[in-house]
Amino acid sequence: MSNMNRRSFIGLLGAAAGLGLAGAPAIASAAELLPKKGRRVVVVGGGYGGAIAAKHIRLHDPSIEVVLIERNRSFVSCPFSNLVVGGFRDIRDNTIAYDKLAANHGIHVVYDEVTAIDTAARKVVVSGGSLGYDRLVLSPGIDFRFEEIEGYDPVETPRLIPHAWKAGEQTLLLRRQLVDLPKGGTVVMSIPLAPFRCPPGPYERISMMAWHLKHHNPGARIIVLDANPDIVSKGALFRKAWEKHYQGMIDYRSGSRVLKVDGRKRSVDNGVEEIRGDLVNLVPPQKAGLVAHRAGVVGEDGKWCPVDPLSFESTLVKGVHVIGDACMAGAMPKSGYSANSQAKVCATNLVRLMNGQELVDPSHANVCYSYVTEREAISVAFVYKVEGGKTVAVPDSGGVSPDLSEEEAVYAQSWIRNILHEMST
Ligand SMILES: Cc1cc2nc3c(=O)[nH]c(=O)nc-3n(C[C@H](O)[C@H](O)[C@H](O)COP(=O)(O)OP(=O)(O)OC[C@H]3O[C@@H](n4cnc5c(N)ncnc54)[C@H](O)[C@@H]3O)c2cc1C
Incomplete structure (x- = not known):
């Protein structure tokens, strides 16, 4: 055949x-x-x-x-x-x-x-x-480990409060909800405990939502409920970007793990208080x-x-x-x-x-770019090897980019073009 x-x-x-x-x-x-x-x-x-x-x-x-x-x-x-x-x-x-x-x-x-x-x-x-x-x-x-969040219905909840942690319809739904946010409204974003898909991904998303709101909905703000003790990746650079571009817009709360959700009310609960948003972007824990x-x-x-x-x-x-x-x-x-x-x-x-x-003994590489505005990006890079039966980062083989820069965004564009081309040809 x-x-x-x-x-x-x-x-x-x-x-x-x-x-x-x-x-x-x-x-x-x-x-x-x-x-x-x-x-x-x-x-x-x-x-x-x-x-x-x-x-x-x-x-x-x-x-x-x-x-x-x-x-x-x-x-x-x-x-x-x-x-x-x-x-x-x-x-x-x-x-x-x-x-x-x-x-x-x-x-x-x-x-x-x-x-x-x-x-x-x-x-x-x-x-x-x-x-x-x-x-x-x-x-x-x-x-997703939906069962760890009380009230999460795997079918209904993501239709009301998208996770957008698998790209496609969910991404477009989150975009629509952001565009439709009431004037001066509140976005609530919740980040699960690591490890999860794409450690810098949630913080890049906060930056992208903040960029949109700054230009189209001044007065709107983002409450971030992060289950982790601090920003999981490129923390200093994300903080610098938020300070420089989105001052007063992002209320970042560490150690705040969402235990309960109500999709219809658009509210989440971290065991201490119930927090309502006009838009909730709840990223559930993963497996x-x-x-x-x-x-x-x-x-x-x-x-x-x-x-x-x-x-x-x-x-x-x-x-x-x-x-x-x-x-x-x-x-x-x-x-x-x-x-x-x-x-x-x-x-x-x-x-x-x-x-x-x-x-053969492997050598791996990883670079993760994150946009912080429509033009500026940051990155983290490392080389990895196998030592004592484990994959470890090679000391001094990488690190984070020195600053936010337009150059990093140009590198990021090349990266996505190349990797998608490599996957599809
Ligand atoms: C918002 C966001 C931003 C990100 N940004 C970056 C970034 O800038 N750089 C970066 O390196 N990574 C980034 N990532 C992480 C990246 O998406 C994942 O790490 C990567 O997709 C993992 O590849 P994978 O092959 O394991 O899974 P996937 O790429 O998700 O592929 C899994 C495939 O398996 C298919 N599949 C699953 N189960 C079945 C089944 N039972 N039958 C048939 N098909 C099935 C799915 O349809 C899917 O196509 C980001 C992730 C998110 C959520």
């Missing part, structure tokens, strides 16, 4: 599932979707980690078949989504498709939801059937994407996946590798750049494992 025909075939199955003609079949009875001819790696999740892992496995060894399973036809980037909230980036510029990646590297893309994984039989189940694998790479990103829980690769903490730092193979289940936000990667932050770097290391050593070769 040609690539095109195979894609349409899978597309048809997906459509049938959407019409309710095929449910989520039990693992044993699920019909094989693409019969396995040779060695195959299945990658679940076509985001910052998965798309790159799929590509690099094929680049390292084209004799290995790669099937990438992704629930969405296009991918919307969280990096730069705060600029969409701020009103100076179009969400279409954050969106990529998979056609070129698939065609350029001979990757089979299956657009479907992974509903179950049988790691003993080495099978992944999607609504259209099952797929066998020799090795599995999971890069499902995050899901590895649900599919990792289904695969049995989540560690004792019930949140994240322990992995071998050289191959990213799960320490709990053989043959399953976990990269990106879902894994525990020592000192590396949960960022798109980290996921990209982990994907390349994982692909290299996974192929070496499949070919009976020795594993």
Whole structure:
């Protein structure tokens, strides 16, 4: 079957599932979707980690078949989504498709939801059937620990008070609510305890919302309820930016963890007081994407996946590798750049494992840019290595940018262009 025909075939199955003609079949009875001819790696999740892992496995060894399973036809980037909230980036510029990646590297893309994984039989189940694998790479990103916030309804609450911590509709909803904020109104933003996806992300978002309000709604203010003892990343630079550009607009309260929410009243409760906002942006605490829980690769903490730092193979289940936000990667932050770097290391050593070769020692890099106004940005960068079985930051290999600057924003623009291009071609 040609690539095109195979894609349409899978597309048809997906459509049938959407019409309710095929449910989520039990693992044993699920019909094989693409019969396995040779060695195959299945990658679940076509985001910052998965798309790159799929590509690099094929680049390292084209004799290995790669099937990438992704629930969405296009991918919307969280990096730069705060600029969409701020009103100076179009969400279409954050969106990529998979056609070129698939065609350029001979990757089979299956657009479907992974509903179950049988790691003993080495099978992944999607609504259209099952797929066998020799090795599995999971890069499902995050899901939320809604149950830790009293009153949070996973369906209704985000429609009233968006988290916008997965980009797309939620980002646009938050943007609309910010534009519609009553004159002189109050925004409440709540930040969960670390670790969470993108340590500087909440503080960049505060800056972007403040930028919008300063220019379109003077008198409006932002109350920040941070569960952490202080700003988690680039603290001194964010404070400097808020002092310089948004004086008197941001009421930052550390050690304030939201325990209860009322979506209809637009209020949150931190155990001491109930705080109402005209707009509430509640970012819930997080855990590895649900599919990792289904695969049995989540560690004792019930949140994240322990992995071998050289191959990213799960320490709990053989043959399953976990990269990106879902894994525990020592000192590396949960960022798109980290996921990209982990994907390349994982692909290299996974192929070496499949070919009976020795594993190579990795070197990782991470840079995280954050916008603080429409023109100025700040950054943090580090190199990471494996030492004593752990991924650690190389001393003096990086640090934060010296100041807020327009130059950093130019670097940031190049970064997003390059990384989205790399993921989609
Ligand atoms: C507001 C914000 C700003 C950020 N800014 C930056 C930044 O400037 N720089 C940076 O480096 N990082 C940034 N990040 C962090 C970055 O988005 C994540 O670290 C990165 O996306 C992690 O990659 P991943 O592959 O683990 O997950 P993702 O990129 O989220 O990819 C996961 C994919 O898996 C798919 N999936 C999940 N489960 C299933 C299933 N069962 N079946 C099929 N498909 C499935 C999802 O649809 C998704 O496409 C930011 C995050 C946020 C929220």
